[in-house]
Amino acid sequence: MNRALRLTAVSVITASLLVGGGAAAFAAPAQLHSPAPVSATAPATASLTAKANVSAVRAWEEFRIAGTSHDLAAGTKVTVQQKQGTRWVSLPAQTPVSATGAYSVRVKLGIKGVNHLRVAVDKTVSPEVMVTVR
Template identity: 40%
Template structure:
């Protein structure tokens, strides 16, 4: 009976290790999953201030001629190696322009960009320093 339980325990352990490695392989993203297929770029956005205090309001504005009027654009911030969408978005007006009020609390050099909801249209990087 002791040999049977040792064999059974070894079999269960092997199944758990194999299932765990399969789960990791399936859960791990592919290298291209995080990179959006950028088709076009928005015209460079402008800011009302390049240096701001923490939690001070400033504006980012620009034109999205590549998008239809009324298209949604979202502000993204570079955090480490990833671009993270911030809860700041708006629809473009009838002239395909956007003017977004932004408040940042992360001190230091902040890299920002505007992106369309499809992720296919991205603006150049905007640099803002928060002190």
């Protein structure tokens, strides 16, 4: 190869590595479009249940949300989320899943009215639980 052609080839490969990453520069077309790997803590088949031990509480009164997980590793932390407007916001209430898949987490709420809650791990979420704060 002449020097100009080698320099051009090296420049193209270097640019591909910088822009698309090493795998993208040399990957076959099927590899470029393969799905991203699933998180080890929450497989695609994972699921959660949730149930509050009360339906109504006074502001800042403690209650529990308990449930079970399916296909989550023991020790995986589940987090309580609260719907605020159109967004789900994580609360500072989390607990690890036991070896049997069960969990129970203590929660205190101060926003009066009906609160929509759920339990989540990565993209795996439980059905909504509603608790009214008086």
